[in-house]
Amino acid sequence: MSNAVFLNVTTAWRETYPGAHVGILTMHDVLTQGPSLALDRRRAELEASLRSQFEGKGREAIRALPTVAAYNAYYKQFRKTYHVQLQLESVALKQRPIASALPLVGAMFVAELEHMLLTAGHDLDLVVPPITLDVAAGTETYDLINGHEQTLAQADMAISDARGVLSSIVYGPDQRTMIRPETQHVLFTVYAPAGIEAAAIEAHLAALRDCVLLIAPQSRVGTLNVVA
Numbered sequence: 001m002s003n004a005v006f007l008n009v010t011t012a013w014r015e016t017y018p019g020a021h022v023g024i025l026t027m028h029d030v031l032t033q034g035p036s037l038a039l040d041r042r043r044a045e046l047e048a049s050l051r052s053q054f055e056g057k058g059r060e061a062i063r064a065l066p067t068v069a070a071y072n073a074y075y076k077q078f079r080k081t082y083h084v085q086l087q088l089e090s091v092a093l094k095q096r097p098i099a100s101a102l103p104l105v106g107a108m109f110v111a112e113l114e115h116m117l118l119t120a121g122h123d124l125d126l127v128v129p130p131i132t133l134d135v136a137a138g139t140e141t142y143d144l145i146n147g148h149e150q151t152l153a154q155a156d157m158a159i160s161d162a163r164g165v166l167s168s169i170v171y172g173p174d175q176r177t178m179i180r181p182e183t184q185h186v187l188f189t190v191y192a193p194a195g196i197e198a199a200a201i202e203a204h205l206a207a208l209r210d211c212v213l214l215i216a217p218q219s220r221v222g223t224l225n226v227v228a
Contacts, residue, residue: 005124005187005223007159008132016135017157019194023201024187026124026222027212031184032103036215043098043110047091050113054092062088067116070195078153078170084116104179104186107211115204117190120167122177124185128162133227140165143175159189186212198226
């Protein structure tokens with residue numbers, strides 16, 4: 001398998017969403033041996049940090065975060081609320097734990113909540129190139145992780161491979177390429193609407209890489225890139 005993963009970006013996407021970015025991280029040899037104490041410690045540290053940061057504050061403080069505001073400006077056109085904001089409220093304000101999941105997914109959740117950047121994970125072996133970032137026509141369908149068929153929202157950002165949709169901002173990742181216990185090579189994509197700088201995405205991808213290294217120290221980076 002080639003280590004390099006390329007994302008084709010359509011003219012329609014660039015014209016519709018000037019100032020937006022998408023980040024790509026691929027890692028190889030990520031097969032884990034079960035739960036990771038190192039990731040558990042990292043998760044607990046983040047929970048404590050978020051609760052301390054927002055102690056005595058309400059939802060308004062979270063909504064005022066520049067990153068959250070940028071996402072909500074995007075989601076508003078679809079009459080939705082940024083779901084990572086809701087997850088942060090659950091952890092920071094309601095004292096609930098960060099969702100537990102497969103180690104690779106757990107690593108993604110930790111980095112996602114730390115940086116508030118929308119991230120999707122895929123088993124890279126199940127992705128069929130070419131991979132394309134585009135604007136949805138509103139007619140495309142795909143199966144969500146829960147198995148339900150979903151039609152894309154018109155004008156939503158979406159990433160597809162040769163077989164169909166991999167993810168969209170509004171509805172999330174697909175079932176076909178979802179991370180599994182046997183996943184050995186992983187693809188993470190990060191959607192960032194206008195108002196979020198490339199440097200913030202790069203920092204998030206680096207943190208996500210480090211979280212994966214906590215659970216799979218033998219893993220290696222294939223691609224770490226931000227496109228606009």
